[in-house]
Amino acid sequence: MAGGLQFTLIAEDGAARAGRLTTPHGRVDTPAFMPVGTQAAVKAMAPQELWDIGYRLVLSNAYHLALRPGPGLIASLGGIGPFMGWDGAVLTDSGGFQAMSLAAIRRIDEQGIAFRSHLDGRAMLLTPESSIRIQEELGVDIMMALDECLGYPADAARTRASLELTTRWAQRSLRARGEQGPALFGIVQGGFFPALRRQSAREITAMPFDGYAVGGLSVGEPKELMLEMAAIGVEQLPKAQPRYLMGVGTPADLMAAIAMGYDMFDCVLPTRNARNGCAFTSAGRLTIKNQRFATDARPLDENCGCRTCRSYSRAYLRHLFRAGEILAARALTEHNLYFYASLMRRAQAAIASGTYAQLARALCASPMACIEEMEETN
């Protein structure tokens, strides 16, 4: 593969795969969850803490960093890793997702996405070529091709036009990459129509990307539809390359997607939920502000070895959260990211020993599976 990226499959267990991604900034075991560091920082965390938990690859965002502080500035300071004080690898999303989430301030045409900056209203044109240029300048390990990410619902005609635009942008992205540029992943779109998902997968996988992502999911659709599309999306992805399911998801979602054969994930859930006072635990989701934790001397998760669970009681964390203390966000974020990292480690080990189906069944029969329902009622 180009860009100094190598992917080695270590074990397969049904469709599930354990592998190793070798990047210019070190090795990443897969299945891998990537903490989200949109603005060159994973919210509330220090880079060393991510490293200590076991993360070796974080996600950042080309659109956000292009606006502030700017790729030139980051390049002048040695690239995004040195800029952040992060010794591991970095993958950047291209900005396509922001074209959806910041829809009020953009216009999309063949050329690219014309934004008004969400910071100061300044005009910004993101094209496949400029997105590659930005990501190369940032010095990331893995770039994502610019795509159009539709919301839910969108009709078939609109979806087909969009995926075909994404295909043309993918071709332009590949052409725009410099010979020495970082690895580049293509993104499969196709909305919520199986035939269109397959069309997009055919078109994108026909191009020589270093890895393939399935995008456009977790955009407001029902959970079952997300899982159905994720399953269709993975069918045609080549086995030899890393497969990345973008923006997904809960622990149970990740277990399901690993079973389908995905290798990489990102999601704001563990970090954003933490700042809202919600912890993922082996006993289900825990809302720390709940009165029933007021005098609870137990850790967030009695089965967890993270620093938060070794240091603080639920009662103290509840107090910190109610008092608006920054330490509440820190402690819950660290716990949730540890929970996600542990899940990936357990999945890797189970795949290696050919017991992934048992692990997934056990976890989905455990109170952890309550996470889904508890989340929806929160």
Next chain:
Amino acid sequence: MAGGLQFTLIAEDGAARAGRLTTPHGRVDTPAFMPVGTQAAVKAMAPQELWDIGYRLVLSNAYHLALRPGPGLIASLGGIGPFMGWDGAVLTDSGGFQAMSLAAIRRIDEQGIAFRSHLDGRAMLLTPESSIRIQEELGVDIMMALDECLGYPADAARTRASLELTTRWAQRSLRARGEQGPALFGIVQGGFFPALRRQSAREITAMPFDGYAVGGLSVGEPKELMLEMAAIGVEQLPKAQPRYLMGVGTPADLMAAIAMGYDMFDCVLPTRNARNGCAFTSAGRLTIKNQRFATDARPLDENCGCRTCRSYSRAYLRHLFRAGEILAARALTEHNLYFYASLMRRAQAAIASGTYAQLARALCASPMACIEEMEETN
């Protein structure tokens, strides 16, 4: 002394003293700065980080903790140290300062201070007796007697009436302390009148407190007046006991107060300034949002060994601050507290070697002394 507190003078250098405070929760070298943890957390910091920097004594607040989460809850979880996950010692202010800072919601009479909770409007009566009861229940190492802290200015008649009330409250505080209760410090008031400061010091030091504090300063008066009153305040304090200058101050203030013979300090400056983007450095005060740091690859302070200065450039910290990232508050707070801790260590060493006057002169001739002026223009 009572309450398991011992104070040992190790060295004197002019009026400056180096000593050792032995508390039920370990040893504290003096001169000592206490980070402010009003709500049982030093804002943005984890307890282990405070410990790693070298802090062994933090300050918290009886009024705030009485309202939330309540002393009974903290007692049921083992006291404030175990509640916070803090292995060091804790001193609590009594709530007298809040009677000034939250003036709109309180009424003071002979009995005590009637607050309306700043959280929910609930009525709360803080008396010398209830303040002691709360602090005993919290399980602190050092309690402060309830005092009335006047603002600036206040006339002589009002100031005399107030200091005499503080004296009567001090007597009641001593009587209220249980036989096995923690150490208790009395507080000298007297506003900005030398004669009244001396009257208060006579009255308070006539009582068998375990240490003596000078309060009512840093309440809006000119710097020179603060230093003049601090100098008068220390004159009559017994040599054998710890002397605590409350609510002070900048690095230069601390150097001056140590020269006067004070042993203990607390102030929100290092932590609050950090959250506002201001760092104390050996080259003066640094406002991180300043455009001139946009591409500055240097650490906050080129002479600093703290984790922030070993990990992050000014350019990255400026980016974090502008982006509103929690890591900005964390990193600057850790740096500022390291700076204050280093200052105390240097003062201790200089006193031990009889060179404190030279150290103070050198520091005040250094760019660090710019802190004053830069602060005022910010």
